[in-house]
Amino acid sequence: xxxxxxxxxxxxxxxxxxxxLEDINFQLxxxxxxxxxxxxxxxxxxxxxxxxGYHQPTSGEIFFNGQKVDxxxxxxxxxxxxxxxxxxxxxxxxxxxWRNIFLGREITSKxxxxxxxxxxxxxxxxxxxxxxxTSHAVVPDSRVGKYSGGEKQGVAIVRALxxxxxxxxxxxxxxxxxxxxxxxxxxxxxxxxxxGKSAIFIDHNIxxxxxxxxxxxxxxxxxxxxxxxxxxxxxTELMDKMVRVAETGSLN
Amino acid sequence: xxxxTNATAPEITQxxxxxxxxxxxxxTNSTQLGILGVFLALWLIFIIAAPKTFLSKQIYFAFMSxxxxxxIMAIPLTTIVIAKEMDLSFPSTMGMGMVAFYYAYVGTAFxxxxxxxxxxxxVASLLTGALIGWLNGFIIVKFGLPSMVVTxxxxxxxxxxxxxxxxxxxxxxxxxxxxIFYPLLVGKIGGYFPMQMVWLIVATIVGWVLMNRHKxxxxxxxxxxxANSAELMGINTGRxxxxxxxxVGLVAAFAGLLYSFYVAYFWPTVGDGYMLSTxxxxxxxxxxxxxxxGTVLGTFLxxxxxxxIEAATVAVGLTGFWTQFIYGMIIVxxxxxxxxxxxxxx
Numbered sequence: 001x002x003x004x005x006x007x008x009x010x011x012x013x014x015x016x017x018x019x020x021l022e023d024i025n026f027q028l029x030x031x032x033x034x035x036x037x038x039x040x041x042x043x044x045x046x047x048x049x050x051x052x053g054y055h056q057p058t059s060g061e062i063f064f065n066g067q068k069v070d071x072x073x074x075x076x077x078x079x080x081x082x083x084x085x086x087x088x089x090x091x092x093x094x095x096x097x098w099r100n101i102f103l104g105r106e107i108t109s110k111x112x113x114x115x116x117x118x119x120x121x122x123x124x125x126x127x128x129x130x131x132x133x134t135s136h137a138v139v140p141d142s143r144v145g146k147y148s149g150g151e152k153q154g155v156a157i158v159r160a161l162x163x164x165x166x167x168x169x170x171x172x173x174x175x176x177x178x179x180x181x182x183x184x185x186x187x188x189x190x191x192x193x194x195x196g197k198s199a200i201f202i203d204h205n206i207x208x209x210x211x212x213x214x215x216x217x218x219x220x221x222x223x224x225x226x227x228x229x230x231x232x233x234x235x236t237e238l239m240d241k242m243v244r245v246a247e248t249g250s251l252n
Numbered sequence: 253x254x255x256x257t258n259a260t261a262p263e264i265t266q267x268x269x270x271x272x273x274x275x276x277x278x279x280t281n282s283t284q285l286g287i288l289g290v291f292l293a294l295w296l297i298f299i300i301a302a303p304k305t306f307l308s309k310q311i312y313f314a315f316m317s318x319x320x321x322x323x324i325m326a327i328p329l330t331t332i333v334i335a336k337e338m339d340l341s342f343p344s345t346m347g348m349g350m351v352a353f354y355y356a357y358v359g360t361a362f363x364x365x366x367x368x369x370x371x372x373x374x375v376a377s378l379l380t381g382a383l384i385g386w387l388n389g390f391i392i393v394k395f396g397l398p399s400m401v402v403t404x405x406x407x408x409x410x411x412x413x414x415x416x417x418x419x420x421x422x423x424x425x426x427x428x429x430x431x432i433f434y435p436l437l438v439g440k441i442g443g444y445f446p447m448q449m450v451w452l453i454v455a456t457i458v459g460w461v462l463m464n465r466h467k468x469x470x471x472x473x474x475x476x477x478x479a480n481s482a483e484l485m486g487i488n489t490g491r492x493x494x495x496x497x498x499x500v501g502l503v504a505a506f507a508g509l510l511y512s513f514y515v516a517y518f519w520p521t522v523g524d525g526y527m528l529s530t531x532x533x534x535x536x537x538x539x540x541x542x543x544x545x546g547t548v549l550g551t552f553l554x555x556x557x558x559x560x561i562e563a564a565t566v567a568v569g570l571t572g573f574w575t576q577f578i579y580g581m582i583i584v585x586x587x588x589x590x591x592x593x594x595x596x597x598x
Contacts, residue, residue: 054484074486090484092477094544103474104485112467117267124268140268141280 003066005030005198006051006082006167011060013046020046022222024060028167028198033189035213035230036202039246043222044202045087048171051200052084053077078105081166085156085173087202093145098123100144101159126158150181157188168192168199174208186212206242210235218245226251282593283538284550290536290586291553298564305567313444315560320452321511322526323555326533327452327459328499330551332399333534334463335496336476336543337392341403342504342530344411345384346523349505350512351417352380357427367431374433377505384410385501389494399497411524418520425516438514448510452552455503459548472496476543529558532583538590545594557582 006028013021021043028034038044049055050062053072062069064080084090091100098119107115107122123140127133138151147155153173160168170189174182189212192199203209209216210230216238218225225245228238241251270276278285299306325342332339356376360369388406392399428434439447463469471492474482483489504523512518537554539546561582565575 052484053486074484078486084484086484088480088484090478090481092474092481092544094477095473099470099474104482104487106467106470108467114465114467114470116465121268139270141270 003030004028004063005032005065007063007066008047008050009061009063011047011050011057011062013050013055014058020222021050021057024219024222024224026217026224028200031193031196031198032214033193033199033201033212035209035216036200036219037206037209037216037242038219038225039242042219044219045171047219048084048169048200048202051077051167051169052082074104078163081164082169083160083163083165083167084169085153085160085171087171087175089152089156091144091152091155094143096141097127097138097144097155098140100155101126101162103159105163122162126162127154149176150178150184153177153181153185157185166197168197169202170199171202172204173201174203174205182208206239207235210238218242218251220245220249225249282596283545283590284547284553286589286593287536287538287550287553287557287586290582290589291557294557294560294564294582298560298568302564302567302569306564309444311563311567313446314563315556316449317446317514319555319559320446320448321507321514322530323533323552323559324448324452324455324510325500325504325507325526326530326537326551326555327455327548328496328503329530330534330537330539330546330548331459331463331469331472331496332500333539333541334476334543334546335472335493336479337399337493337496339385339388339399339403339497339500340527340531341384341388341407341410342500342507343523343527344407344409344414345381345501345504346508346511346526347414347520348384348410349377349381349508350518350522351414351520352505353377353509353512354418354423354518366427367433370428370431370433374509377509378502381501381503381505381508382498383501385498385504386494388501389497392497393490393493411521414520418518420520422520423518425512425518428513429516434513434516437510448514451506451510456548456552463548468492468495473544476545478544529555532579533558536583536586538586540590540594554586 004027008024008026011021011024011026012019024047026047036044036047046055050057050072053074053076056071062072069076069080090103092103098116101123102119107119109115120140127138127140133151133154135151137146144152144155153176157173173185177185186208189199189201201209201213213230216228216230218227218241226241230238245251295306305311329339329342353373353376356373357369360372363369363372384406388399388403391397392402435447437447437451441447441450463472471482471487471489474487475489475492479489508522511522533555534546534551535541535554536557537547537550537552539551558579561578562572562575565578566572
């Protein structure tokens with residue numbers, strides 16, 4: 001039997017009285033890109049935050065590479081190879097670029113002292129070589145708050161990639177991006193697949209997801225409403241179904 | 253955008269360096285240079301207005317003797333404010349630290365050696381301070397309460413506990429003078445240079461290293477800037493904030509020791525007058541109340557400005573009534589200057 005990179009079994013999450021997720025079963029295969037669709041408040045972000053260890057599920061099990069993982073935390077999920085480009089980008093805008101790239105996992109000595117030169121070196125290399133940023137504004141010591149939306153997104157993406165992710169999660173990555181930047185991003189997601197990694201791609205825009213994903217999972221009101229293979233379903237049909245599910249709660 | 257999903261970093265042969273430029277130096281250090289400018293300008297004014305006082309050594313030794321008592325607390329308080337928190341309980345932490353000192357000394361009467369007793373009492377005092385800080389942090393983090401409100405509460409709570417435990421009494425600490433700790437904490441090097449100034453310099457250096465060269469400081473800046481981002485990226489924001497509060501508690505207890513040793517007397521009201529001068533030092537030094545911005549060196553200079561105004565007012569020939577007015581003016585002008593400089597730096 002093929003082993004999934006990531007599997008959720010019967011995962012539920014409640015915030016007090018509110019049931020954000022109910023009995024979610026979700027799989028992410030090796031070298032697969034799964035698109036996650038759903039209306040606002042359907043539970044996409046909660047699902048993501050469970051996978052990244054930010055929220056703990058109320059009930060249910062999480063498996064990484066077939067191994068059950070209890071008490072998933074953000075550092076633990078990272079060790080397991082999960083990297084996230086958050087909707088809110090998770091940047092500290094008053095701080096310099098290199099501090100943002102290494103946010104939460106600074107290169108330090110055993111006693112916790114920072115190796116600043118190495119972090120600046122790596123940042124410079126990543127931004128200029130991997131991302132092709134040539135702007136004078138985007139240097140290791142500049143403040144992230146001054147960057148454009150696309151540049152900020154670039155920082156969040158570089159950060160996810162630098163740390164050798166097996167699973168890259170992109171939460172609404174096209175939000176606030178220009179057309180050109182969006183095209184770049186779609187290419188980049190395709191690149192994740194070529195590199196043999198897996199990704200979960202969340203977006204409002206069905207078109208972006210449809211073009212990139214191997215499989216589309218539709219979430220509605222905290223439940224998995226259905227799954228589609230883009231190669232088996234037309235874009236218009238998928239859109240019709242999405243509207244129907246939002247209105248009636250049923251795909252057909 | 254490159255489609256390579258990274259992986260192993262190639263060996264870096266050339267370090268990323270930017271050639272030194274004076275303009276960038278001014279931009280990146282504008283906050284500290286701003287307060288340095290205010291500091292030097294005021295100094296010049298003092299010297300011109302009262303040359304007899306400000307060209308003699310005595311006044312500077314007097315400053316170095318009295319300013320460290322509150323300046324040393326302003327250092328960890330800077331950390332708290334950068335993390336977008338507030339601690340208003342440090343004055344009564346000074347008191348509670350001394351209560352612990354006093355009772356630890358009295359309670360160890362069976363030990364004949366006074367040096368050992370004073371040593372144990374110092375340890376008890378520092379532990380009490382750290383514990384009070386931990387409790388502040390714990391309440392704030394666990395119940396998600398605003399730190400300003402919690403520490404207003406604990407400020408009253410611990411001063412109250414202090415007064416109840418001492419029954420408002422005050423005690424002579426003459427006995428410390430026969431131990432090594434008296435010259436170590438508040439002695440005078442060569443008969444001039446006060447030891448409390450040495451401790452302030454040590455605290456400032458340790459504070460600078462922690463904030464600029466250590467993970468702790470990096471996390472403090474990130475939490476103050478955007479706590480949600482820090483949390484998402486796996487920083488334990490609760491633990492880091494609790495550590496910062498413990499640091500304030502620890503140093504406040506130490507400041508209580510310094511002051512009480514200096515006067516060789518334990519007043520249960522110790523620290524009462526230090527609230528505003530300590531806070532003013534932090535904000536005067538360019539630390540932003542909105543979090544994520546601030547420097548330890550700025551606070552150090554801020555404390556000396558605050559600490560010298562009173563003496564300067566009198567030396568210049570104004571009555572003591574002017575002191576608070578001038579305080580206020582300098583604080584307001586400096587805070588406006590910091591905001592302006594910060595906007596320009598961006």
